[in-house]
Amino acid sequence: MKSGRFLTLFVWVYLLFLYLPVILLPLFAFNTGKIIAFPLKGFGFQWFYELAKIEALHTAVWTSLKIAIITSVLATILGMFASRAATRFSFPGKGPIMGLIMVPLVLPEIIVAVSLIVVLIKVMGLGLSIWTIILGHVLICVPFSIAILNGAFRSLDKSLEEASVDLGETKWTTFRLITLPLVMPGIISSLLISFVISLDEFIIAFFLTGSEPTLSVYIWGMLRFPGRIPAVMALGTIMLIVSLLLLTASEYFRRRGLRRSGVQDVGGFI
Amino acid sequence: MKKILKTEGANGLLLVSPTFIYAFLLLAVPIAAVVTFSFWTQNYLDLDTTFTLDNYRAAAQEPIYRVLLFRSLKISAIVTLATVILAFPIAYYISFFVPANRKALWIFLITVPFWTSYLLRIFLWKVILGYNGVLNSGLKGLGLIDEPLTFILYNMNAVVITLAHAWAPFAILPIYVVLEKIDRSLLEASYDLGESRLITFMRVTLPLALPGILAAAVIVFIPTIGDYVTPKLVGGPSGLMISNMIQLQFLKANNAPLGATLAILAMLAVVVTLALLWIFGKLLTWFNRNYFGILR
Numbered sequence: 414m415k416s417g418r419f420l421t422l423f424v425w426v427y428l429l430f431l432y433l434p435v436i437l438l439p440l441f442a443f444n445t446g447k448i449i450a451f452p453l454k455g456f457g458f459q460w461f462y463e464l465a466k467i468e469a470l471h472t473a474v475w476t477s478l479k480i481a482i483i484t485s486v487l488a489t490i491l492g493m494f495a496s497r498a499a500t501r502f503s504f505p506g507k508g509p510i511m512g513l514i515m516v517p518l519v520l521p522e523i524i525v526a527v528s529l530i531v532v533l534i535k536v537m538g539l540g541l542s543i544w545t546i547i548l549g550h551v552l553i554c555v556p557f558s559i560a561i562l563n564g565a566f567r568s569l570d571k572s573l574e575e576a577s578v579d580l581g582e583t584k585w586t587t588f589r590l591i592t593l594p595l596v597m598p599g600i601i602s603s604l605l606i607s608f609v610i611s612l613d614e615f616i617i618a619f620f621l622t623g624s625e626p627t628l629s630v631y632i633w634g635m636l637r638f639p640g641r642i643p644a645v646m647a648l649g650t651i652m653l654i655v656s657l658l659l660l661t662a663s664e665y666f667r668r669r670g671l672r673r674s675g676v677q678d679v680g681g682f683i
Numbered sequence: 684m685k686k687i688l689k690t691e692g693a694n695g696l697l698l699v700s701p702t703f704i705y706a707f708l709l710l711a712v713p714i715a716a717v718v719t720f721s722f723w724t725q726n727y728l729d730l731d732t733t734f735t736l737d738n739y740r741a742a743a744q745e746p747i748y749r750v751l752l753f754r755s756l757k758i759s760a761i762v763t764l765a766t767v768i769l770a771f772p773i774a775y776y777i778s779f780f781v782p783a784n785r786k787a788l789w790i791f792l793i794t795v796p797f798w799t800s801y802l803l804r805i806f807l808w809k810v811i812l813g814y815n816g817v818l819n820s821g822l823k824g825l826g827l828i829d830e831p832l833t834f835i836l837y838n839m840n841a842v843v844i845t846l847a848h849a850w851a852p853f854a855i856l857p858i859y860v861v862l863e864k865i866d867r868s869l870l871e872a873s874y875d876l877g878e879s880r881l882i883t884f885m886r887v888t889l890p891l892a893l894p895g896i897l898a899a900a901v902i903v904f905i906p907t908i909g910d911y912v913t914p915k916l917v918g919g920p921s922g923l924m925i926s927n928m929i930q931l932q933f934l935k936a937n938n939a940p941l942g943a944t945l946a947i948l949a950m951l952a953v954v955v956t957l958a959l960l961w962i963f964g965k966l967l968t969w970f971n972r973n974y975f976g977i978l979r
Contacts, residue, residue, distance in 0.1 A: 417780065420772055420775070420776055420780070421776070421780075423772055423776075424772070424773060424776045427769060427772075427773055428792070430848065431793070431796045431848065431851060432795075432796055433807075433811060433817075434796065434799060434803075434804045434807035434808065434811070434848070435795065435796045435799050437807050437810065437811070437817065438799060438803065438807060441810075449810050450810075450815050450816070450817075450820070451817060451820050451821075491701060491702040491705055492702070494698055494699060494700075494701045494702045495699050495702035495703070497698055498695045498696075498698035498699035499699070501695070501698075502691050502692070502694055502695025502698065503691065503692070503695065504691070504692040504693070504694075504695030504696045504699070505692050505696070506696075507695070507699075510699055510703050511699075513703070513706050513707065513710065513711060514699075514702055514703060514706045516706075516710065517710065519901065519902060519905045519906065520905070520906075521905060521906050521908055521909020521910070521926070521949070521953075522906070522909065523909040523910075523911055523926045523929060523930070523946070524714070524717075524909060524946055524949075524950060525710070527717060527929060527933060527942065527943065527946045528710070528713030528714050528716065528717045528946075529709065529713055530933060530939070531713060531716045531717050531720050531939065531943060532709075532712060532713040532716045535720070535730070535939055536716055548709055549709075551705070551709075552705075552706070552709050552710060555702060555705075555706070609798065613798075613800055613801055614801075615801055615802055615912060616911055616912070619911075620930075620933070620934070629800070629801075629802055632800070632802050632803070633802060636802070636806055636916075645803070645806075646803075649799065649800050649803040652799075652800050652803075653798070653799050653800070656798040656799075657795065657798060660798060664791070
């Protein structure tokens with residue numbers, strides 16, 4: 414199996430390429446030197462302490478959290494409607510309708526940003542606020558939410574709902590008592606993924622941000638000042654850890670959901 | 684009326700309508716508005732709403748717009764090719780060599796770097812590729828080079844490397860999904876009938892994986908055309924792309940109609956490229972079926 418050994422070697426080199434930035438991020442965050450270059454100076458937490466002193470950063474974090482929480486709730490609710498309709502019913506125009514909803518997945522984000530600027534600001538004359546960003550973020554999060562929820566709704570056994578209706582429950586109580594608990598892990602997973610996507614999104618926020626910059630827009634501004642960059646590395650390290658915790662939680666809930674409905678797990682998220 | 688509301692079609696439509704209306708109002712209508720805008724002109728602070736092709740004429744005549752558009756297409760095409768070619772062996776390895784109970788872990792491993800802040804990932808590539816960067820100081824330390832390499836930052840190469848990194852999981856996952864679906868007994872049948880590993884790969888595995896490879900190419904190609912941050916941070920003047928000009932027109936030059944025109948042209952370029960690719964794919968399949976008999 415000589416070809417197998419070549420392939421294994423290639424895989425490890427590729428993984429190094431994939432992980433290079435992720436390894437460097439904490440390395441520079443804990444480095445006490447002021448410039449981002451090798452050799453490293455020493456180990457210390459000073460850049461993390463410095464983060465605590467930047468007032469504007471705290472405001473930006475708070476703005477981003479507000480946007481991410483509202484976005485994840487709205488995107489998941491809209492995702493539930495579409496996913497339930499797509500997995501349970503066949504209706505006229507299903508292909509084009511679902512196609513339009515899923516399009517932001519492959520549309521360059523700058524197109525979404527530009528089209529929202531044209532309609533919301535130039536045509537409707539609205540001012541920029543966190544709500545203009547939320548409108549854009551919901552649009553790009555809904556397809557991810559649908560992709561996750563489709564798995565949850567599809568693995569749902571239809572006969573459980575029919576049994577509930579036969580036993581005299583109404584459509585709404587059936588949904589609340591039977592359907593909702595069974596797809597709940599999918600819902601939590603969708604909330605977490607949307608939250609992470611919104612928190613990290615830059616282009617739409619950059620175009621639609623008003624007087625309150627989001628975290629990513631604030632980081633973009635900081636990247637121009639060499640003195641600020643070690644602190645940005647520390648911030649990036651914290652964000653990476655938070656993202657990974659949320660994603661692990663999301664994956665845990667998704668799998669628990671599949672186990673609960675007795676389906677064989679196939680692959681990871683996305 | 685009540686009867687119509689009870690049909691399955693009506694139920695489905697009713698259920699999908701909130702999401703559909705949202706996408707319609709915030710995606711379909713805005714894109715239509717961008718198209719309309721591209722036929723208008725900016726007159727200092729006022730919009731001149733008489734229909735005109737002036738923006739398109741400017742986009743065709745000023746060399747800068749043409750250069751940026753074609754460069755964006757070229758960069759996206761190279762990035763797509765590089766990303767898909769590098770991604771295929773990885774997807775193949777996970778699907779065929781990794782034990783079934785470890786596959787989910789490997790997919791997780793592939794997606795972890797993708798969850799590092801998008802801005803910082805690109806910024807770190809600038810740190811890696813820079814004049815005194817990680818790569819140059821590493822190669823110098825090893826004694827492999829005397830002078831730092833300069834062809835890897837502030838040009839198209841840097842943009843290609845960075846984007847190929849950023850979109851890796853989006854290429855690996857669709858290919859992995861189709862490889863997982865391939866019935867392994869087909870491969871055994873081919874071996875039993877005396878075909879070598881290479882021929883089996885070319886005539887069984889690759890044709891069956893083709894839909895996933897094409898999906899990966901489309902998923903990488905479309906968004907990279909519109910990337911803004913990568914060319915801005917690592918591209919230098921010779922690596923700037925069309926979205927940098929779109930941003931300039933919208934946020935700095937206050938010429939939204941021209942920006943809208945460039946956005947429309949970028950989208951059209953994507954559509955035309957994809958259509959050509961589709962026709963090419965159809966021709967290839969037809970040619971194979973009639974003359975070579977492989978890829979059947």
